[in-house]
Amino acid sequence: MTIRVYNTLTQKKEEFGYEDKQINIYVCGVTPYSNTHLGHARPSVVWDVIKKYLRWQGFLPFHVQNFTDIDDKIIAKANAEGKTALEISQHYATDYLESMDALGVERADLYPKVSEHMDDIIAMIRQLVENGHAYAVNGNVFYDVASFRAYGKLSNQRLDELQMGSRFDVDADKFNAMDFALWKRAKTGEPAWDSPWGQGRPGWHIECSAMSHKYLGTGFHFHGGGSDLIFPHHENEIAQSEGATGEPSARYWLHNGMLNLKHEKMSKSQGNFVTIKDVLEKHPKELLRFYILSAHYRSELEYHDSKLAEVARGWRRLNQFVRNLANRVDGLEGLTDVEELSKAEQDVLVTVSAAQRHFTQAMDDDFNAALAIGSLFDLMREVNGYLAEADSSLASNYVLKQVFDLYKSLAGDILGIVDLDTKPQTEGLTQPLMELVLELRTQLRSEQNYALADIIRTRLTELGVVIEDTSAGTRWQIQND
RNA sequence: GGCGGCAUAGCCAAGUGGUAAGGCAGAGCUCUGCAAAAGCUCUAUUCCCCAGUUCAAAUCUGGGUGCCGCCUCCA
Incomplete structure (x- = not known):
């Protein structure tokens, strides 16, 4: 190097x-x-x-x-x-x-x-x-x-x-x-x-x-x-x-x-x-x-008032990606090498090492952080593609842990552009209340009462709580930037 | 007047000789009850302009235009 x-x-x-x-x-x-x-x-x-x-x-x-x-x-x-x-x-x-x-x-x-x-x-x-x-x-x-x-x-x-x-x-x-x-x-x-x-x-x-x-x-x-x-x-x-x-x-x-x-x-x-x-x-x-x-x-x-808003979208994508990874691999400390990896998983590992190499090459060249950030987006796209299909097998967890660890060091520890604090987003009653609301809404959806379910979603969005229905259930997040 | 730097798509931006990263915005598609998220595809035959060098230039050379910094305290 x-x-x-x-x-x-x-x-x-x-x-x-x-x-x-x-x-x-x-x-x-x-x-x-x-x-x-x-x-x-x-x-x-x-x-x-x-x-x-x-x-x-x-x-x-x-x-x-x-x-x-x-x-x-x-x-x-x-x-x-x-x-x-x-x-x-x-x-x-x-x-x-x-x-x-x-x-x-x-x-x-x-x-x-x-x-x-x-x-x-x-x-x-x-x-x-x-x-x-x-x-x-x-x-x-x-x-x-x-x-x-x-x-x-x-x-x-x-x-x-x-x-x-x-x-x-x-x-x-x-x-x-x-x-x-x-x-x-x-x-x-x-x-x-x-x-x-x-x-x-x-x-x-x-x-x-x-x-x-x-x-x-x-x-x-x-x-x-x-x-x-x-x-x-x-x-x-x-x-x-x-x-x-x-x-x-x-x-x-x-x-x-x-x-x-x-x-x-x-x-x-x-x-x-x-x-x-x-x-x-x-x-x-x-x-x-x-x-x-x-x-x-x-x-x-160049700085002006709307500048941060302009870059916020891309930044938020990166952060939510890493946060989702964090939730996914939370508590998987003991994972060691897993023997059987599918083709898709091997591909992810190849991409992980490529991303790390590109990041390093960029930083070695006059500390080109802008280029280094590009490699983080490249890897994100790749992993998101994999994530859509990934099950929760040991192999999958292992691979995602590798991805997360890389983002933790590069985007978290070195660049400091993602928030890795595992602190709960909320305090007190918010968490159980949100769980209650989402549980009820899920019930409404299963009864095909979409009108009411959508009203709940809209009203929550107005309060700054963004919810997303995924195949793995509904997740929620407070938008705070 | 001198010195240094910059000029790349609608916007931000990387790229210093080998045929234009990445992000945002936009269009289409997949998935979805819808939405969101995510993915895929498309979006600069071209890099301020004009010459030149070279098999090859956004990248090198010369000239021009525009912008910024420094020559006073400033990160």
Whole structure:
């Protein structure tokens, strides 16, 4: 098995090389000053799936994701609301983690914060000054972009083509307009820390270099984030990390595409965002994940209010299929190999292994989840065909258990697009009441009182309870998406 | 102005040299008391346009058009 990934640094797909099973991952987190929105859901879900896939393949992902909890925007908001910057950032960091939990995103192994890594940041800035990549002026420290020959290698920018200063004023203390702040001199009313250059706070990019280096060292495997971070954030990060250590920081730079709202990037500063919590109040997390994963992680994704409804039908089919399988194979834990399989059953097993192979091939090719999902639909069609004829023999149960186990790992554990909670859909009286209603309706049907039976069905549908008459009896389900 | 990306059926979307996955919607059929579910069949002679390379191109090259992102904080 070989995994190939698109590396922004080389602008092509590369074979993923590794030395041992532990895969180190640094994903740029958020600046917590506002509610967590759908744009944040994209990299989170994408990396969640990558981690779970890698683990399924026998790797041990180790994931570090920062909180940039010292920042102009946070300070501005704190001053406006009469709170401290840390109160603001803590509040929104909590909102972020809650949103991630609600999305079924596994937590990172570490969430380092700027405010807790001042020594590491200062040490790296100092190193950069010593290495001749940074200079201090009036309590500020700037990165000397011209000193780093490879500057621009990630984003493919040429220094002389960048339009710096066109939309904001350039600090007069800079050697060069493109130089960026590593350390900012304290202004009144701002949180500040002691440093060799006086009181101040870190610039935007240095925290990721310092913290990724501290926890993952140099040459770690993956560095991820949104494509909007390629320049200047990640470009500057490379300049800092490599300028300080003399070694490459990350080997593979992976960038996810933007999630747009009405053809515009969803972002905090533009105010055009939909929060994750809002969406999850109306839709199950599995549906939101299905939507996000239905396009390749590098492409742009368009969101609008009816978007989830559009993909819901296909998603629901998949879920009901898996749920039916779950009911069917429930309690069949002890099944071992069964000797006599019919042709139809052998065919299903062949399709199962083909589906798993296609899924793996898709994920190995730059984590192509959209293609991988296609293989789940292919298998579903095949199995549904078999299911129509299947009896409840041992062989049949055995085969269906194989199918279910595959969906459980791929669609459930890795992608998180089907709800496998075996929790009863209902509580209290609903279950026995439904059984009673359906029993009576079955009686009516056997008496050919279809008019009344249909009224019951219609009224139940209006209540959100969908019933289906199958040859194996009537089944019911609460429609909740 | 520079850099990066995208343009595939009514809609979403995969596909980076070998003759167009998958989903939704639509049509027909099977099953069914009916409905639903499910299955089967059909639905892009063609991949924004124009040239070129090649036995072969949605895929490569050149040019054009349109859209998006970045060059300010952003996932």
